[in-house]
Each structure stands twice: as structure tokens, then as C-alpha cells.
Amino acid sequence: MPSENASIEIxxxxxxxxxxxxxxxxxxxxxxxxxxxxxxxxHILGLDNISISMPAGKIQVIMGLSGSGKSTLIRHINRxxxxxxxxxxxxxxxxxxxxxxxLREFRRNRTAMVFQRFALLPHRSVMDNVIFGLExxxxxxxxxxxxxxxxIERVGLHGFDTRYPxxxxxxxxxxxxxxxxxxxxxxILLMDEAYSALDPLIRTDxxxxxxxxxxxLNKTIVFITHDLDEALRIGDRIVILRDGSxxxxxxxxxxxxxxxxxxxxxxxxxxxxxxxxxxxxxxxPLTQSETGSLPRLDFDTTLETAAKRLADSPSDEAVVxxxxxxxxGYINLRQITSAxxxxxxxxxxx
Amino acid sequence: xxxxxxxxxxDSELLLSLKRTIxxxxxxxxxxxxxxxxxxxxxxxxxxxxxxxxMVGTPWPLVILVLGAIGWLAxxxxxxxxxxxxxxAAIGLLGLWTDAMKTISLVFTATIFAILLxxxxxxxxxxxxxxxxxxxxxxxxxxxxxxxxxxxxxxxLLGIGRVPGFIAVVIYAVPPIIRLTDLGxxxxxxxxxxxxxxYGCSRWxxxxxxxIPLAMPTIMAGINQTIMMALGMVVIAxxxxxxxxxxxxxxxxxxxxxxQGIFNGFxxxxxxxxxxxxxxxxxxxxxxxxxxxxx
Numbered sequence: 078m079p080s081e082n083a084s085i086e087i088x089x090x091x092x093x094x095x096x097x098x099x100x101x102x103x104x105x106x107x108x109x110x111x112x113x114x115x116x117x118x119x120h121i122l123g124l125d126n127i128s129i130s131m132p133a134g135k136i137q138v139i140m141g142l143s144g145s146g147k148s149t150l151i152r153h154i155n156r157x158x159x160x161x162x163x164x165x166x167x168x169x170x171x172x173x174x175x176x177x178x179x180l181r182e183f184r185r186n187r188t189a190m191v192f193q194r195f196a197l198l199p200h201r202s203v204m205d206n207v208i209f210g211l212e213x214x215x216x217x218x219x220x221x222x223x224x225x226x227x228x229i230e231r232v233g234l235h236g237f238d239t240r241y242p243x244x245x246x247x248x249x250x251x252x253x254x255x256x257x258x259x260x261x262x263x264x265i266l267l268m269d270e271a272y273s274a275l276d277p278l279i280r281t282d283x284x285x286x287x288x289x290x291x292x293x294l295n296k297t298i299v300f301i302t303h304d305l306d307e308a309l310r311i312g313d314r315i316v317i318l319r320d321g322s323x324x325x326x327x328x329x330x331x332x333x334x335x336x337x338x339x340x341x342x343x344x345x346x347x348x349x350x351x352x353x354x355x356x357x358x359x360x361x362p363l364t365q366s367e368t369g370s371l372p373r374l375d376f377d378t379t380l381e382t383a384a385k386r387l388a389d390s391p392s393d394e395a396v397v398x399x400x401x402x403x404x405x406g407y408i409n410l411r412q413i414t415s416a417x418x419x420x421x422x423x424x425x426x427x
Numbered sequence: 428x429x430x431x432x433x434x435x436x437x438d439s440e441l442l443l444s445l446k447r448t449i450x451x452x453x454x455x456x457x458x459x460x461x462x463x464x465x466x467x468x469x470x471x472x473x474x475x476x477x478x479x480x481x482m483v484g485t486p487w488p489l490v491i492l493v494l495g496a497i498g499w500l501a502x503x504x505x506x507x508x509x510x511x512x513x514x515x516a517a518i519g520l521l522g523l524w525t526d527a528m529k530t531i532s533l534v535f536t537a538t539i540f541a542i543l544l545x546x547x548x549x550x551x552x553x554x555x556x557x558x559x560x561x562x563x564x565x566x567x568x569x570x571x572x573x574x575x576x577x578x579x580x581x582x583x584l585l586g587i588g589r590v591p592g593f594i595a596v597v598i599y600a601v602p603p604i605i606r607l608t609d610l611g612x613x614x615x616x617x618x619x620x621x622x623x624x625x626y627g628c629s630r631w632x633x634x635x636x637x638x639i640p641l642a643m644p645t646i647m648a649g650i651n652q653t654i655m656m657a658l659g660m661v662v663i664a665x666x667x668x669x670x671x672x673x674x675x676x677x678x679x680x681x682x683x684x685x686x687q688g689i690f691n692g693f694x695x696x697x698x699x700x701x702x703x704x705x706x707x708x709x710x711x712x713x714x715x716x717x718x719x720x721x722x
């Protein structure tokens with residue numbers, strides 16, 4: 078079961094809750110609002126025309142507050158929830174057209190899921206929880222324990238394999254949840270508010286661990302969160318949901334620099350921009366080839382780091398370098414300060 | 428004004444003929460199929476006799492040893508073992524050993540049958556919403572109908588003896604295990620079930636790896652209640668030929684032997700305590716690892 082990469086393509090997905098959802102899809106397509114659908118037709122609009130294309134091997138964050146439909150959305154990818162209309166295509170195969178048996182195989186081999194409240198089996202030891210997916214597949218025990226042990230160590234639970242979930246702290250329980258998902262060696266990792274129930278410090282640790290793991294594993298990760306800091310930190314791509322529809326899609330720089338509307342602007346306002354904005358997104362384009370003795374900054378450097386580096390150097394301007402150290406632009410302290418302080422107006426080329 | 432004080436009942440002729448028809452056809456049924464019904468239950472009779480012989484025929488020290496060992500295995504607690512041994516000794520000293528063994532063997536087999544019948548029914552009831560509604564109505568009737576009433580058709584069909592008594596005990600004792608199996612499965616955490624689905628469990632895998640183990644403490648509570656109900660029914664079942672402590676109580680009632688009644692009554696209580704402690708302790712040991720998950 079090598080985990081080759083898998084892209085996920087969600088197309089025009091609708092989910093309506095109620096007694097006769099099929100009849101309401103047409104109404105929603107014709108522009109009936111969520112409020113009207115609830116009031117006049119007695120149905121709840123869960124997801125409204127969602128289309129997302131998630132590239133293979135990247136971390137796709139889906140962000141939204143409670144009730145925005147994010148948990149409903151992630152459950153469509155492994156079809157824990159049936160959509161009312163639309164398609165979910167993983168590697169060219171529509172998940173929604175799979176038979177019960179095919180779906181089971183798909184879930185066993187292609188996806189793994191981490192849950193907000195861990196969803197561990199309380200009557201099983203850490204090891205038996207971790208190898209649950211392999212056991213369901215029917216792998217022989219000795220072999221699965223070997224794989225399980227590797228992941229238990231990898232998530233930092235060395236020596237805890239014979240313990241039971243209730244003996245562990247929340248953070249450790251979620252490590253078990255993560256190890257269970259990784260042991261499955263699936264190409265798609267679905268993380269439903271996986272870190273929301275954890276303390277801030279532990280959450281930061283776990284985010285770091287996920288990013289480290291992702292460097293070597295290159296899985297397609299779908300990560301649900303209600304925390305913008307978390308979204309900006311780990312998301313290669315971010316989708317922001319509100320009331321079941323997409324408000325904005327893009328990478329962290331797009332969200333921070335060009336919030337699509339007031340709703341997102343309000344979110345973005347309280348974020349520590351210096352930690353997430355990168356010099357590549359706020360630099361001036363290269364005007365002359367003379368780069369001289371200016372300090373050099375990689376285009377992925379955060380503004381926070383860039384400001385510190387410039388403050389420590391004699392010059393207050395630096396050359397931004399792209400792939401392979403090639404100069405791609407300039408940045409100076411003034412631009413950095415401006416990008417840090419302005420909310421929505423900052424444009425990369427001012 | 429007569430009609431105000433006399434409820435307008437169905438014509439008494441009609442009622443009488445209704446009763447006659449039903450009872451008559453039941454009797455006719457018994458006459459025609461009596462032998463085949465008896466043949467059908469013959470294996471059951473053999474099982475009952477086997478267990479009774481086993482309990483009565485085994486030397487008493489061995490019985491005490493085995494029951495004490497079961498107490499230890501289930502509870503891992505010496506005070507439970509001590510309670511089991513002391514109760515059995517007291518029963519023996521009062522001269523009720525053989526009767527107590529008969530009662531224990533009946534309650535034991537009835538409980539096994541009730542479990543074999545009740546857990547699958549509880550699972551089915553949990554799976555099919557419509558079946559649950561029907562079952563719930565039936566269980567309500569079963570639990571409120573006076574047991575004497577359903578002794579009548581059992582006796583009409585099977586006469587008097589071990590098998591009809593056993594059937595009456597099982598019918599009386601099975602509702603709690605059905606209900607609590609259903610309840611236990613329903614109480615399993617939704618997110619854990621979702622995890623089972625997300626990892627590709629088949630229905631059977633989900634049932635066997637997740638639902639049943641997590642429902643087990645509740646199911647054990649059901650088994651415990653079932654045992655208590657079966658013990659309670661032993662006295663009533665003695666009216667249709669079940670031997671053991673219940674029969675002694677029945678004789679005591681008929682002859683106003685107060686002391687005999689008290690002794691046998693306490694022996695039943697003692698057996699109840701043994702079964703209860705063992706099954707409760709086992710149920711609690713099952714819960715050892717399910718302290719609330721941190722959230």
C-alpha cells in the first residue's frame with residue numbers, strides 16, 4: 078500500500094438537511110438564501126455550492142466558525158455524510174459513485190481521519206488503538222504492531238504503548254489519534270478540528286510536529302480549524318467558509334493582504350501579521366540588476382524575522398531572493414512596517 | 428337508570444363462547460401436537476437435567492471450590508470469595524443444599540438462555556427502528572403482565588415439569604437484557620462510531636470491535652437484572668413443577684410453616700447475593716479502562 082499522492086476535487090457540492098432536501102437544491106441554485114430556506118421551507122442549508130480543488134501533497138485548511146459547515150464538508154470527502162448534490166473526486170474517481178464495498182476499501186486504504194475529541198477506543202491500549210485501521214484491513218497482528226510501534230515512537234509516545242487512553246492527557250491522546258491515522262499509511266489525512274481541544278502550547282507543538290511530518294510524508298492533508306492563526310501557520314492553501322459557502326480561497330498571503338470582505342478583514346485584524354506575512358508578498362519588484370552588498374533575504378522569510386535582520390544590519394534595505402538564490406525584489410524597513418500595521422490597504426507593490 | 432350503574436358489557440353468551448372457543452382450540456392444539464411439542468423440547472429437557480445432575484451430583488466441597496474460584500476470577504477480590512463461601516456454607520448447614528443446587532442450576536441455565544436470546548434481540552432492536560417500536564410494546568406487556576397469566580398457556584401446552592417452568596422463568600427474565608443491550612449500544616459515543624466508519628469497518632466489525640465492547644458495562648447491568656428476575660420467578664415457577672427452594676416456599680405457604688419459609692427465603696436471598704456480587708464485580712472490572720476521556 079504505497080501512499081501515492083492524491084488530489085481532491087470538490088465540485089458544486091450542496092448539502093441540505095431536512096425531510097426532502099433534493100427538492101430544495103433547485104431553490105438554492107436559484108438564489109434562495111439560507112435564512113429563507115429555513116423559514117419558508119423548513120430545511121437547513123449546510124453547504125452551498127462548494128467547489129475546491131485540493132492539490133496532492135499539500136495542506137489544505139478549511140476555516141470557519143462553528144456552524145459554518147466545515148465539519149460537514151470534511152465528512153463528504155470520505156462520505157461519512159452523503160451530499161444532496163455535487164461530486165467529490167479523489168484521483169479521478171467520484172467517491173459518491175462508489176458502492177458500499179468500494180467505499181469501505183477506499184476508507185481503509187486511501188484515507189485516515191483525526192477527530193476533535195480524539196474518538197479513541199477506551200477499552201483498547203494505545204497500541205491496539207493505533208493499529209485499529211490495520212486490524213480492520215485484516216493485516217496480521219505481528220506485522221501491524223511493528224508498524225504501529227514505529228508511529229507511536231514517531232509521535233513521541235515511546236513507552237506508552239501498553240497504556241490506556243484514559244491514563245493520558247488530552248495532548249497525548251491526540252498523539253495517539255494522529256499515530257492511528259499515520260499508521261494507516263493513507264495518502265489522504267483528514268483532520269477535523271484535531272487540535273481545537275488542546276491547550277495553546279500543546280497545540281503549537283502538535284502543529285510543529287504535523288509540519289515536520291508533512292515534510293517527509295507529503296500527504297494530502299485536509300485540516301479543519303476555527304483558529305485563523307492555526308490556519309495561517311500550517312495551511313498551504315486556505316478556504317474560509319461562512320454559513321455554508323466559501324467566502325475566500327487562497328494562500329495565507331492572499332487572506333492577509335487581500336481579505337475578500339469585511340468579515341474576513343475583521344478576522345485578519347487581530348492576527349500577528351509579522352509572523353505570517355512573507356517578504357515575497359510585500360516586496361518591491363527588482364528595478365535594476367545592481368544588488369551590490371545589500372543583505373539578502375529568502376522570499377519565504379517572515380516579516381518578523383526580516384525586520385529583526387534589517388534592524389541588526391547597517392542597511393535598512395535588503396534584496397529578496399527566490400529559488401536558487403536568484404534576486405527577485407527589494408524590501409526595506411518602511412515597507413515592512415507599513416505591511417505590519419495597515420489592515421486591508423497594504424498592496425505588495427506600493 | 429339501571430344502565431348507569433351497570434356497564435353495558437358485551438353479551439355474556441358471546442363472551443362465554445369466545446372464551447370457550449379460544450380455550451377449546453388451545454386444548455385441541457395441545458391434543459393434536461402435544462407429542463411433537465414435547466419432542467421439540469426434549470433436547471432442552473436433557474440440558475436442564477444435565478445441569479441439575481451436575482450441580483446436585485458434584486461433591487459439595489468441589490462445588491464450593493468452583494463457585495469460589497468463579498468469584499475470584501470475576502471479581503479479583505477476596506471479600507467476594509468469602510461471601511460466596513460463607514453463603515453456601517450457611518445454606519448447607521440449614522439442610523437446603525440439594526434444593527439450593529437445583530435452584531442454582533435452573534437460574535444458571537435460564538440466565539444463559541436469556542443472554543443467548545436477549546443480546547441478539549437487543550442488537551436487532553437497535554439496528555431496526557421499526558422493530559424497536561414493536562419490541563418495546565411487547566416488552567412493556569411482558570414486564571407488566573402478571574406472571575401467573577402466562578403460566579397458563581405454558582402449562583396447557585407443556586403440562587407440568589421442568590421445561591414449562593424453565594420457559595416461564597426465561598420469558599420473565601429476558602426483558603432487561605434485551606432493553607439494556609439496545610440501550611448500551613445506543614449510548615456508544617457518536618464520534619467513536621464515526622471513527623469506526625472512517626477507518627472502513629464493516630457492520631460486523633463495528634459491532635464486534637466497537638459497539639459491543641463499549642456497551643458491555645450496560646449489558647452486564649442487564650445480565651445482573653436478568654439473574655435477579657430469574658431468581659424471583661423461581662418461587663412462582665415451583666407452582667408448575669419446578670423443584671428446589673421455591674417448592675419449599677410453596678409448601679410453607681400451603682402449610683403455614685413459617686420457619687421453613689424463612690429459611691428457604693433467605694437461601695434464595697443468599698444465592699441472589701452470590702450471583703449479584705459476582706456479576707457486578709465483573710461488570711466493574713470491565714469498566715476499569717473507561718474513565719472519562721479528557722476533552
